[in-house]
Amino acid sequence: ESTRNKLIHLLEENKDTYISGQFLSDKLNISRSAIWKHMKELQKDGYEIEGIPKKGYRIVGFPDRLSENALQWGLKTDWLGKTIIHKEVVTSTQHIAHQIAQENTEHGTVIIADEQTNGKGRMNRHWYSSRDKGIWLSIILRPSILPYLAPQLTLLSACVLADVISQQSELIPKIKWPNDILVDGKKIAGILTEMQAEQDQIQYVVIGIGINVNHNHNDLPSDIQAKASSILMETNRNWDIKHFIQQILVTFEKEYNEYIEHGFTHVKKKWESYSFKIGEPIRISTLKSQWTAIFSGIAEDGALLVRNNDGTTEKLYSAEIDWFHEV
Numbered sequence: 001e002s003t004r005n006k007l008i009h010l011l012e013e014n015k016d017t018y019i020s021g022q023f024l025s026d027k028l029n030i031s032r033s034a035i036w037k038h039m040k041e042l043q044k045d046g047y048e049i050e051g052i053p054k055k056g057y058r059i060v061g062f063p064d065r066l067s068e069n070a071l072q073w074g075l076k077t078d079w080l081g082k083t084i085i086h087k088e089v090v091t092s093t094q095h096i097a098h099q100i101a102q103e104n105t106e107h108g109t110v111i112i113a114d115e116q117t118n119g120k121g122r123m124n125r126h127w128y129s130s131r132d133k134g135i136w137l138s139i140i141l142r143p144s145i146l147p148y149l150a151p152q153l154t155l156l157s158a159c160v161l162a163d164v165i166s167q168q169s170e171l172i173p174k175i176k177w178p179n180d181i182l183v184d185g186k187k188i189a190g191i192l193t194e195m196q197a198e199q200d201q202i203q204y205v206v207i208g209i210g211i212n213v214n215h216n217h218n219d220l221p222s223d224i225q226a227k228a229s230s231i232l233m234e235t236n237r238n239w240d241i242k243h244f245i246q247q248i249l250v251t252f253e254k255e256y257n258e259y260i261e262h263g264f265t266h267v268k269k270k271w272e273s274y275s276f277k278i279g280e281p282i283r284i285s286t287l288k289s290q291w292t293a294i295f296s297g298i299a300e301d302g303a304l305l306v307r308n309n310d311g312t313t314e315k316l317y318s319a320e321i322d323w324f325h326e327v
């Protein structure tokens with residue numbers, strides 16, 4: 001843990017009292033003037049710190065706005081988010097991720113924006129990303145898996161979002177294959193996985209995550225108001241976006257490590273627990289046709305498995321699906 005992290009923790013733990021410069025200097029094994037410099041840096045990043053001669057330091061306000069430092073302080077990950085690039089406005093965090101991934105950027109680099117002017121969904125669809133309301137981030141990964149297995153990472157990411165949303169908010173999220181997170185039948189988050197690969201080797205994968213967090217009904221564009229929602233709208237309270245991002249990164253790192261070490265089985269089970277019930281009828285549309293079939297789970301490579309009316313089982317890699325329920 002860095003000195004700054006330790007300092008922030010000490011300030012947080014003692015936020016009801018003053019802690020002396022001497023105490024901090026002993027604890028962190030750095031000079032009192034180094035402590036003073038750290039305090040100035042923290043203030044620059046939006047931490048409000050009171051310094052009173054003979055009494056010491058006390059933290060009275062935490063930054064609301066996102067910054068690289070604010071996101072990294074207290075972030076309990078080993079490799080994910082060791083480099084965080086935060087921007088106020090971008091076209092798309094995916095776009096930046098691709099640009100910097102070409103330049104040997106390290107595995108686990110995260111790009112986060114307060115607003116996207118040209119957020120991307122799948123198949124060139126638009127993803128609305130209004131300022132300060134949601135989480136718009138991309139993760140650069142360099143997994144040593146075969147390219148055809150990359151869709152498993154989308155399913156893994158969906159499980160991570162579902163886990164974090166249910167843990168933090170006690171909502172009951174559902175995953176709609178392959179990548180939508182729904183609450184009460186409305187979309188609150190989406191995932192876009194893109195990759196650069198050769199025949200048998202992945203150069204990098206970019207996982208784009210978008211979550212509607214603090215949107216009120218009117219913050220959503222009218223064309224999606226009927227089918228989209230936000231965590232605020234579902235829970236009637238405001239959420240700390242920085243804390244949410246940190247939870248996502250911690251949970252993502254854990255699930256990813258587990259996946260690389262032990263494979264897809266764990267993800268598959270979890271994904272199926274958040275998904276439709278196996279055996280339920282679903283409506284499928286592809287570019288060519290539409291039909292009804294029975295959901296029979298996902299395959300080991302992340303593909304959708306359906307049982308058709310004629311009894312055959314089919315594997316689908318690209319389709320839109322809906323299930324029949326009380327929406």
Ligand code: BTX
Nearest residue numbers: 092094119120121122125127128137190191208209210228
């Ligand atoms: P998708 O293709 O599954 O969903 C896109 C569709 O969802 C749109 O056509 C629209 O109907 C609807 N939609 C658009 N914006 C929203 C929204 N904010 N909430 C709910 N529904 C919406 C899903 O694609 C993948 C989205 C990934 C977004 C992240 S954000 C960070 C990263 N950067 C970037 O440009 N994309 C990813």
